[in-house]
Amino acid sequence: MLALIPLRGGSKGIPGKNIKEIAGKPLCQWVIDAALQSQVFDRVVISTDSRKIADTVYGWNGSRVDVMMRPPELAEDDTPTEAVMKHVAETDQFDVMCLIQATSPLTTAYDLRAARAKFISWGCDSMVTVTKLNKFVWRPAEYDQIVEPINYTPTTRPMRQNIDHVYVESGNFYLTRRWVLDRLSSRLGGLICRYIIDPERVVDIDTLDDFKEAERCLYCT
Numbered sequence: 647m648l649a650l651i652p653l654r655g656g657s658k659g660i661p662g663k664n665i666k667e668i669a670g671k672p673l674c675q676w677v678i679d680a681a682l683q684s685q686v687f688d689r690v691v692i693s694t695d696s697r698k699i700a701d702t703v704y705g706w707n708g709s710r711v712d713v714m715m716r717p718p719e720l721a722e723d724d725t726p727t728e729a730v731m732k733h734v735a736e737t738d739q740f741d742v743m744c745l746i747q748a749t750s751p752l753t754t755a756y757d758l759r760a761a762r763a764k765f766i767s768w769g770c771d772s773m774v775t776v777t778k779l780n781k782f783v784w785r786p787a788e789y790d791q792i793v794e795p796i797n798y799t800p801t802t803r804p805m806r807q808n809i810d811h812v813y814v815e816s817g818n819f820y821l822t823r824r825w826v827l828d829r830l831s832s833r834l835g836g837l838i839c840r841y842i843i844d845p846e847r848v849v850d851i852d853t854l855d856d857f858k859e860a861e862r863c864l865y866c867t
Contacts, residue, residue, distance in 0.1 A: 647762065648740035649687040651677055651748055652730050653703070654721050655696030659853055664748050665702045668857065669864035674699075675706050676751035676864070682710055683755035686762045687744065693730050695721035728831055735827060743822050745833055750818040751860055752847040752867070757818065761841040765821050771836025773821035776813035777848045783812050813840060816848045 653674050657663040665672040674692075681690045690711045692703050700713045716733055719725070731743060742765070746753065757775075765773050783796040797810040826835040849860045 647687050647742045647744060648734075648738055649681045649690045649744045649746055649758075650731060650734055651681070651690070651692050651746045652727060653692055653694040653696070653699050653748055654725075655694065655699055656721065656723070658723075660851070660857060662698075663851065663857075665699055666857070668751065668861050672702055672706065673751060673851070674703065674748040677746045677748050677753050678703070678707060678711060680753050680755045680758060681744075681746060682707075684758035684762075685755075686759055688740070689738070691734055691738065693734055728827070728833060731822070731827055731833065732831065735824070741824055743824070743827065744819055745822065746819045747817050747850070749851040750816070750849065751851070752849055752863055753818045754847075757841070757843065761819070761821060764839065764841060768839050769837065770821065770839040771823045772826050772834045773839045773841055774834055775816045775818040775820070775843050776840045777816045777843050777845050779812045779814050780806060780809070781812075782806075782809060813842070816843045817850045818843055818848070 651674065653664040660666060664674045678690065681687055692711055692713045693716050694700055694713065695716050695718060700715065703711060703713055714734060716730060720729055720733055727745065731745060761773060782798055784793040785796050787794050797812050798804055820833045822833045823836065826832060849856060849863060851857050851860050
């Protein structure tokens with residue numbers, strides 16, 4: 647199993663986000679440490695277009711990780727992550743790839759070990775991390791003014807604790823068998839399983855407010 651951590655140099659919301667210091671170390675180092683400490687990966691690969699990021703990663707980790715430089719056309723704002731995954735797949739042999747997002751620094755080594763165990767025992771082809779949403783959820787219909795309930799019946803409105811829970815992607819990490827990536831050019835396909843992340847450990851850093859909230863959580867762990 648191979649771990650892939652994409653670290654693009656460009657970041658408009660928070661310049662230098664992936665190596666910006668948070669709770670005492672670069673943002674990306676939190677998930678790198680989780681991947682290494684989990685001891686479930688044959689290799690941990692960093693894909694980046696930035697020499698500064700590469701130098702920072704090597705400075706913190708040395709030979710414990712492999713850094714793969716990617717071409718500029720795979721580091722645009724609209725570059726799909728699957729294109730980066732396939733770029734790594736061109737030169738790496740693996741049965742399963744674990745895509746780990748640096749912007750979810752609350753991911754733990756335990757999460758990665760537990761997810762791998764479930765992935766194998768359930769015979770999954772891919773896995774998505776999710777978190778439970780305990781709210782009444784509605785879907786827009788044909789017109790904006792018309793909506794449809796997703797997880798409850800309004801005429802028999804239940805107590806909130808009794809509604810059918812829905813799950814949303816947390817973005818922490820994904821597991822993908824090689825055939826799914828090769829044939830579907832997607833991180834998810836075939837038999838898709840879920841790994842549930844507790845809501846208090848779900849943060850996806852996109853803004854400075856997200857960054858501050860993640861730092862507060864990291865100092866509390």
